[in-house]
Amino acid sequence: MNAIFFSLLGLLLASSTPIFIALAGAVMIVIWLDGMMPMAIVVERMFSGIDSFALMAIPFFILTGNLMGVGGLSRRIVGFADLLVGRLTGGLGITTVCSCMFFGAISGSSPATVVAVGNILYPALTDGGYKRRFSIGLIVASGSLGIIIPPSVVMIVYAAVTGVSVGALFMAGVGAGLVYALVFIAYAVFHARRHDIPRTPPPTWGQLWQGLKDASWGLGVPVVILGGIYGGIFTPTEAAAVSVVYAGFVSAVIYREKTPRELFAAVAGSAATTAQVMIILSAAGVLAWYLTSQGLAVAIANTILSFSDTPTELFLLINVAVLVAGMFLDAASIMVILGPLLYKVGLTVGIDPVHLGVVLTVNGAIGMFTPPFGLNLFVASSLGNVTYEQAVRGSLPFIGLALLALGVVTYVPEISMWLPRLLYAGL
Structure with missing residues (x-):
C-alpha cells in the first residue's frame, strides 16, 4: 500500500495537479x-x-505587506534606501537589496517583496545602465530575503510544526x-565596476532629512x-x-494616497493569499x-541516518534534498x-533545531527563484515586459x-x- 501511495503522490505532482489536491488526494x-x-x-x-x-500570524503579516504596498510606504522606504547608498558604486543594486531587506522585515513574504520593490526599482535599474538580465535577476533573488529577514511567514510555519520558538x-x-x-x-558592486555604471550624485543633508521623515512611518513597522x-509587550x-x-x-x-476601494x-487580495497558504498547510x-501513522516517517529518518550520522555530512544531504524539493514546491x-521529519533527524545527531530552521529557510528562499517552479520567477512577469525565460536566465x-551564502550559514552556525x-x- 505504501508503494501505491508514493506512486500516486509522484504521479499527481508530476501531472501539475494543485499541490493541496496531490497531498490530500x-x-x-x-x-x-x-478500507x-x-x-x-x-x-x-x-x-x-x-x-x-x-499560524494566526500569517494572514496579519500578509495584510500588513499589502497595505504597505498600496499605501505608499514601500515607495518611501525604497526612496530612503536610495538616498543612503545610491551614491556608492553599484548604488542602485545595493538599494535594491537593502529595500528588499526593509520590505521583508514588514511583509514576511518573498513574492510580495518582489512586486513591491520590483515595480519601483526595475525601471530605475534598466534606466541607470544595468543590463535587463542582471536587473531582473537581482530583484527575484533579493526578493527571497522576504522569508529570511524577520518576521518570516515560513519560519512561523516551521515553528508551528516543530514547536521551536518563533x-x-x-x-x-x-x-x-x-x-x-x-x-x-558584493556582486552588485562588482557588476557596476565591470560595466562602468556611473554613480548618482550624493544627496544633501536636507534631502536625507526629508527622506527620513517620509520613510519614518514605514520604518516604524519592524x-x-x-x-x-x-x-x-506582545507575542x-x-x-x-x-x-x-x-x-x-x-x-x-x-x-492617504489610496482610496478606500483600493x-x-x-x-481582499490578502484573504486570497492566506487561503492559498492555509489550504496547502x-x-x-x-x-x-499519514507518514507518521504508517511508520514511514521513522523509516525515512532511519534511511537518511544510514547515509551519515555526523552533522556536517547530514547537513549536506539535507541541503541537497531541500534544494531539489524547492525546485518544485514552495517554502x-x-x-x-519535511520540517518535522528533519527536525527529528537533526535532534538525533545534535543539530540545534533553531539553526536547522534557519538553514531550511535559506534553502526555501533559494527555491523561490530556482527553475522550473520558483514562484518569484512567475511573479516577475508582473514587472512589465519580463518573460519567464528572461527571469530564469537572470536568476x-x-x-x-x-x-x-547557504554554505556559510550552514557551516558557520554562530552567524545565525x-x-x-x-x-x-538555554539555546
Whole structure:
C-alpha cells in the first residue's frame, strides 16, 4: 500500500495537479483502497493541520505587506534606501537589496517583496545602465530575503510544526539574512565596476532629512513588530495584528494616497493569499499524519541516518534534498512536509533545531527563484515586459551566489545563533 501511495503522490505532482489536491488526494485514495479507516479522517486531519496559534500570524503579516504596498510606504522606504547608498558604486543594486531587506522585515513574504520593490526599482535599474538580465535577476533573488529577514511567514510555519520558538527563529534570521544580502551586494558592486555604471550624485543633508521623515512611518513597522516581541509587550501573533492596525492607520490616515476601494482590494487580495497558504498547510498536515501513522516517517529518518550520522555530512544531504524539493514546491509546503521529519533527524545527531530552521529557510528562499517552479520567477512577469525565460536566465548567477551564502550559514552556525543565544537562555 505504501508503494501505491508514493506512486500516486509522484504521479499527481508530476501531472501539475494543485499541490493541496496531490497531498490530500493521495492519502484519501489510499485510505479508500485500504478500507481500514473512515475517509472522514482526512477532513479532520486537514483542520488539525492548521489548528495552531502561531499560524494566526500569517494572514496579519500578509495584510500588513499589502497595505504597505498600496499605501505608499514601500515607495518611501525604497526612496530612503536610495538616498543612503545610491551614491556608492553599484548604488542602485545595493538599494535594491537593502529595500528588499526593509520590505521583508514588514511583509514576511518573498513574492510580495518582489512586486513591491520590483515595480519601483526595475525601471530605475534598466534606466541607470544595468543590463535587463542582471536587473531582473537581482530583484527575484533579493526578493527571497522576504522569508529570511524577520518576521518570516515560513519560519512561523516551521515553528508551528516543530514547536521551536518563533522569537528565536526570528533572531536567527537576522544574521543569516545579512550574510545572504551581503553576497548579493558584493556582486552588485562588482557588476557596476565591470560595466562602468556611473554613480548618482550624493544627496544633501536636507534631502536625507526629508527622506527620513517620509520613510519614518514605514520604518516604524519592524520596530513595532520586533520591539514589541522582544520587549515582552506582545507575542509574535499579537505583533502581527498590531502591525496591521499600524499599517492601516498610516496608509489611510497619514499618507492617504489610496482610496478606500483600493485599500479594500488589498484586504481582499490578502484573504486570497492566506487561503492559498492555509489550504496547502492543511493538506500537508494530512500527509504528515499519514507518514507518521504508517511508520514511514521513522523509516525515512532511519534511511537518511544510514547515509551519515555526523552533522556536517547530514547537513549536506539535507541541503541537497531541500534544494531539489524547492525546485518544485514552495517554502511553506517544504516546511510542513519535511520540517518535522528533519527536525527529528537533526535532534538525533545534535543539530540545534533553531539553526536547522534557519538553514531550511535559506534553502526555501533559494527555491523561490530556482527553475522550473520558483514562484518569484512567475511573479516577475508582473514587472512589465519580463518573460519567464528572461527571469530564469537572470536568476542563474544569483543561484550560485545564494548557494555560497547557504554554505556559510550552514557551516558557520554562530552567524545565525549568536543573537538568539544572547536573548534566549538555554539555546
